[in-house]
Amino acid sequence: MTAVVSVVSAPWPAPVASGPLDAVVELPGSKSLTARALVAAAVADGPTTLHGALRSRDTELMRAALTTLGARFEELPNESGSCADAALRVAPAVRPFPARADADGVVHIDCGLAGTVMRFVPPLAALADAPVVFDGDAAARRRPLAPLLEALAALGAEVEYLGEPGFLPVRVGPGDGALLRPADPARPDLPHQVAVDASGSSQFLSALLLAGCLLPGGLAVTPTGPVPSLPHVAMTAEFLRGRGVTVDEPAPDPPVGARTWTVHPGTPQGGTLVIEPDLSNAGPFLAAALVAGGRVGVRHWPGGTTQAGDAWRWLLPRLGGAVEEVPAADGSLTLTAVGTGGLRGIDVDLAAVGELTPTVAALAALASAQGHASRLRGIAHLRGHETDRLAALSAEINRIGGTAHQTADGLEIAALPAGAHLHPARLRAYADHRMATFAAVVGLGVPGIEVDDIACTAKTLPDFPALWTSLLADQEVR
Numbered sequence: 001m002t003a004v005v006s007v008v009s010a011p012w013p014a015p016v017a018s019g020p021l022d023a024v025v026e027l028p029g030s031k032s033l034t035a036r037a038l039v040a041a042a043v044a045d046g047p048t049t050l051h052g053a054l055r056s057r058d059t060e061l062m063r064a065a066l067t068t069l070g071a072r073f074e075e076l077p078n079e080s081g082s083c084a085d086a087a088l089r090v091a092p093a094v095r096p097f098p099a100r101a102d103a104d105g106v107v108h109i110d111c112g113l114a115g116t117v118m119r120f121v122p123p124l125a126a127l128a129d130a131p132v133v134f135d136g137d138a139a140a141r142r143r144p145l146a147p148l149l150e151a152l153a154a155l156g157a158e159v160e161y162l163g164e165p166g167f168l169p170v171r172v173g174p175g176d177g178a179l180l181r182p183a184d185p186a187r188p189d190l191p192h193q194v195a196v197d198a199s200g201s202s203q204f205l206s207a208l209l210l211a212g213c214l215l216p217g218g219l220a221v222t223p224t225g226p227v228p229s230l231p232h233v234a235m236t237a238e239f240l241r242g243r244g245v246t247v248d249e250p251a252p253d254p255p256v257g258a259r260t261w262t263v264h265p266g267t268p269q270g271g272t273l274v275i276e277p278d279l280s281n282a283g284p285f286l287a288a289a290l291v292a293g294g295r296v297g298v299r300h301w302p303g304g305t306t307q308a309g310d311a312w313r314w315l316l317p318r319l320g321g322a323v324e325e326v327p328a329a330d331g332s333l334t335l336t337a338v339g340t341g342g343l344r345g346i347d348v349d350l351a352a353v354g355e356l357t358p359t360v361a362a363l364a365a366l367a368s369a370q371g372h373a374s375r376l377r378g379i380a381h382l383r384g385h386e387t388d389r390l391a392a393l394s395a396e397i398n399r400i401g402g403t404a405h406q407t408a409d410g411l412e413i414a415a416l417p418a419g420a421h422l423h424p425a426r427l428r429a430y431a432d433h434r435m436a437t438f439a440a441v442v443g444l445g446v447p448g449i450e451v452d453d454i455a456c457t458a459k460t461l462p463d464f465p466a467l468w469t470s471l472l473a474d475q476e477v478r
Helices: 031-042 057-068 115-120 146-155 203-212 230-242 279-292 308-318 351-368 380-384 389-399 433-445 454-459 464-471
Strands: 021-025 048-051 072-076 087-091 108-110 132-135 158-161 170-173 192-196 219-223 261-263 271-274 294-301 322-327 333-339 347-349 374-377 404-407 410-413
Touching: 021 279, 021 464, 031 048, 031 057, 031 087, 031 115, 031 203, 031 230, 031 279, 057 072, 057 108, 057 115, 057 454, 115 203, 146 158, 146 170, 146 192, 146 203, 192 203, 203 219, 203 230, 203 261, 230 261, 230 351, 279 294, 279 308, 279 333, 279 351, 279 433, 279 464, 308 322, 308 333, 308 351, 347 351, 351 374, 351 380, 351 389, 351 410, 351 433, 380 389, 389 404, 389 410, 389 433, 433 454, 433 464, 454 464
Parallel strands: 021 294, 048 271, 108 132, 192 219, 347 374
Antiparallel strands: 048 087, 072 087, 132 170, 158 170, 219 261, 294 333, 322 333, 374 410, 404 410
8 A cells, every 4th residue: 555645735825714604514533543443453353344534644654554564454435335435444464463575675664754653553563573664754753752662672672773863764673572472471461561751742652552462461551751641541541441452540649650551461352443533633623713703513523532632622712712512313512613703812731632732822823913812831742743843833923923932841922012913924834734724723813824835734634725615615715
């Protein structure tokens, strides 16, 4: 299978709404849940059929990586024979995973800029029958990886840096097979144990949990420092439980360094799985109602979820909007954001939901032009995302005439003086999908905004430009 390649587009003029919105959108599947589902299906005890799985650059790269390790994927056409909304059938790989070499005799996996691929797949390579070389986009070579690789090496995997230590490219393999043997031959029921510094990304912890169930005795993982984006770790634990794997989570009160997650040995179950829509990607659409006024609803919002994007329920009211929830017959909700165009500043700790920061920052920047300051805290780890998001957000807010600066763990956005306005500019996306959608939200309220690379939204939401335009379908766009 050929991985989807991100193509840089011509500058995209961000549309401005001429009046209040009245729209309902349906969004594709969650990137985070799709990534976990693909990994679990690739190592399951039988075939898995996924409904609603996201198809984007990140998930295509994940499929290609898992295919390299022996999994097989088949699109199942819908009743009309179309593959547009096809289910995905996954045949799991045998173990040890049969790593497929390229023509040069080396097993290669392209991570692109996908954090899930560069973090979730190396632990599987440690259970393969040959070493695997991981590399990716130029920006991926700047994303932190060392803590995960150090944990794998401590468990006995082969780890060889092929460039700057701690970053891609890297070779990961089974070494002498320590991970395929019990940690203590005299007590094969005891789990392997490892410590990991997950302060830079919760994906380090999730990656070890996803693979840990495949180890004899399972795996006990103790983070040595704070863990950002804990809802994503809870998502991993709940997902594994849903596939029949036992995961013990620590109580929330132990001090940092004294919390251990233990995943028990067991193969994830196959079967049928429906992926929830991506609630983080819902953010820009819901935010549009606050900027332009009116109403924007998102269908199929789960009544209960581990997705970080569920925080929009409480974030949007603090930013000047209101949220309405209407139950649907299938047990989900239509969640609707209601706005007047009047925005409020916010002082908020986003440590648990850092991926929502760019959309919150867009609303905060627009609120600054209405005389309101904001402070976004707990998000130092965003410096290691697709780009340094704190530096990028500060630069782009200042580019349009705002006043933003970085703090040790976040951003401060000052209120503009009375009579001051944000002004048009071509905003940079930094090959980062969430920076591109940040610019689109700003563009709703600031005429003349352009985005230098709207195509990078294909990383997690391939149809974003069309979806964004349809949001304004009944409006006069100027």
